[in-house]
Amino acid sequence: MLTLHESQRRVSRFQEMLRGKEASAALLLLPIDIYYFTGTRQNSALWIPAEGEPVLLVRKSLSRARAESPLADIRPFPPSKELPALFGAEGSAVGMTFDAVPVQQHAFYSKVLPGRNFVDVSMLVRELRSVKSPFEIELLRRSSAMLDSVFGEVPAFLKAGMRELDLAAEMEYRLRKAGHEGFVRMRAFNQELFGGMAVSAGAATYGFFDGAVTGKGLSSASPQGASLDEIRENEPVLVDFAGVANGYIVDMTRMFVIGTLDPELQRAFDLSLEIQEAVRLAMVPGAVCEEIFGLAAGMADRAGFGGNFMGMPGEQSRFVGHGVGLELDELPVLAQGFTMPLQAGQVVAVEPKFVLPGKGAIGIENTFVVTDQGGSRLSGLPDEIVFIRA
Amino acid sequence: MLTLHESQRRVSRFQEMLRGKEASAALLLLPIDIYYFTGTRQNSALWIPAEGEPVLLVRKSLSRARAESPLADIRPFPPSKELPALFGAEGSAVGMTFDAVPVQQHAFYSKVLPGRNFVDVSMLVRELRSVKSPFEIELLRRSSAMLDSVFGEVPAFLKAGMRELDLAAEMEYRLRKAGHEGFVRMRAFNQELFGGMAVSAGAATYGFFDGAVTGKGLSSASPQGASLDEIRENEPVLVDFAGVANGYIVDMTRMFVIGTLDPELQRAFDLSLEIQEAVRLAMVPGAVCEEIFGLAAGMADRAGFGGNFMGMPGEQSRFVGHGVGLELDELPVLAQGFTMPLQAGQVVAVEPKFVLPGKGAIGIENTFVVTDQGGSRLSGLPDEIVFIRA
Secondary structure: OOOHHHHHHHHHHHHHHHHHOOOOEEEEOOHHHHHHHHOOOOEEEEEEEOOOOOEEEEEEOHHHHHHHOOOOOEEEOOOHHHHHHHOOOOOOEEEEOOOOOEHHHHHHHHHHOOOOEEEEOHHHHHHHHHEOOHHHHHHHHHHHHHHHHHHOOHHHHOOOOOEHHHHHHHHHHHHHHOOOOOOOOOOOOOOOOOOEEEEOHHHOOOOOOOOOOOOOOOEOOEOOOOOOOEOOOOOEEEEEEEEEEOOEEEEEEEEEEEOOOOHHHHHHHHHHHHHHHHHHHHOOOOOEHHHHHHHHHHHHHHOOOHHHEOOOOOOOOOEEEEEOOOOOOEEEEEEOOOOOEOOOOEEEEEOOEEEEOOOEEEEOEEEEEOOOOOOEEOOOOOOOOEEEOO | OOOHHHHHHHHHHHHHHHHHOOOOEEEEOOHHHHHHHHOOOOEEEEEEEOOOOOEEEEEEOHHHHHHHOOOOOEEEOOOHHHHHHHOOOOOOEEEEOOOOOEHHHHHHHHHHOOOOEEEEOHHHHHHHHHEOOHHHHHHHHHHHHHHHHHHOOHHHHOOOOOEHHHHHHHHHHHHHHOOOOOOOOOOOOOOOOOOEEEEOHHHOOOOOOOOOOOOOOOEOOEOOOOOOOEOOOOOEEEEEEEEEEOOEEEEEEEEEEEOOOOHHHHHHHHHHHHHHHHHHHHOOOOOEHHHHHHHHHHHHHHOOOHHHEOOOOOOOOOEEEEEOOOOOOEEEEEEOOOOOEOOOOEEEEEOOEEEEOOOEEEEOEEEEEOOOOOOEEOOOOOOOOEEEOO
């Protein structure tokens, strides 16, 4: 439950940002952005003026929005003709998140609010949301604990001969019973994900997903994650799942092997741990995102694994970590082209991984909070590959 | 796997529609729309000229798109400066699905393709996709068979004292092992859904979800579907899940009771079966969507359940069925305001339901194909409430 204090702190920080961009207000429409400021994701529109009190206009359900949110001003969504009196003046600049809002929604508000100059505030919202409060970090710890507990059970149910799908189903079942909310939100327009992936040797495959590992999936309609391939002995089994509680997402990857592991894969794994530690130490406020990526990519290059780092040859991703929170793909991104400095309280899933065609995918992933002492790790689960007797 | 013939048939029908709207082409960006025409949902943009061959431009993964799609012209996504030569001429009208495409994407293509007049073709795409080919109906049968099989197992695991979440987890686990792809796509901007819902008496609650039943969910970040409430004896347990295979979605609801059922709920359930049958008989080509809704709502009114039909009092949904296919919320919608006539081959989930505050939610849902003889039902599972000994 979002407290009034926490909600006011978020709104007030955002209002500062709006004033810095000379916007008179923002009209937020994406449910998870609305949830961030109000504590409710009912079907609604949120008006945040650069000065003054926010107003939540609810299409459905008004009673539930009022029960869930500490916001003072929550009203039924009014007839269109009443909107101009509520929403700024003609000629004013009004922020909207153009990365997520469809053209039709923009057109609707442009029509019913004539003369407002809608401007893109996607990056303001994403930057604000990237820095987590102690309250949010506490919620992230719950998601992390859910993952620690379920990943710890893998050796009890992973067997040679089961399909990747069976392993995924066992993970999803246990995560769900532990309170996983099921839905892993992603912001990027053309990305989609189910809860995670459980993949074996065949994971060394090409795919649309903006990660190191994509998986074969079950069909060309869902070409990512677990497939019907059987898990065999002596191959790397990569298990990468998100934990979700109260909307907050933590990301984790661990490796399992039934039997023994190819020495080249073991070297790649050891390197992933070294990179993770180097990245962790570099995760201090002020450090530049793309420089941290460069550090990681350089280590991979020098060890002779540059062509395998973060994806299949020719389609490698140019990142080594991504922000997590209410969405899986938040800021900051430890990636080439991201020149922004890290801020204390940002939360990043660091996932150095290697894909070796014909052998499989291997690596590690943990979620860290940026602090003056470097990344502070949420998970207490050991990183080592778990070997299971064949 | 989409055949070349099927892909060409879809493209050619769409080209007719574009010519009817005097658009010179369409630029499709939503992954599932691209999948419909090409058989691949890799990260890409699809150009369909009103005359001639479509071109798929792939950002990631080109090799996988080529492996999955029968389309002849599949290329790497070119540098922006090469796009104007590919995509129509200045002054031409180019279709885009404004219901789904974010403002940023529209702005990007408006900038790199100056002088094109982008127009909304959301309804063309949605209408085309609403009429299923025999190939698609065969795929829908697989999703339906998956549901029949798993719903049939419910009496074996439903127990008093388990949480709604536990029941949902058991359903999801079995559906997943049967090949469920996990992700249930919805097109509407502000809707979200996990695989389905398993809800008991407390299901009589308000919520954002555009359905009859919303559920409490696990938190205000995911305020729909199963909650932590315990399932008790003598209350209606409503189980509403989607089956998904090859991207194709079928929707189904069945009722379970441990012990006995309140007679008022039983009367509401009997009425839901009568409404389902009346709607089924009315589902012939040419029948007007909103008239079918009117028929259903009228039956609910006359039986004294008008105030409970399709939702909580005051926030009732004004529909009784929705199209399904590659998305859960396809056309046609049997709803007030939808004046379009039904077409043979459209596939509709019919779900007359009643919500009785303090008692719970009850009803039925089956998916039907529109034919000259009325709705042809996909599921072979009986509709009756399944009573389990307390």
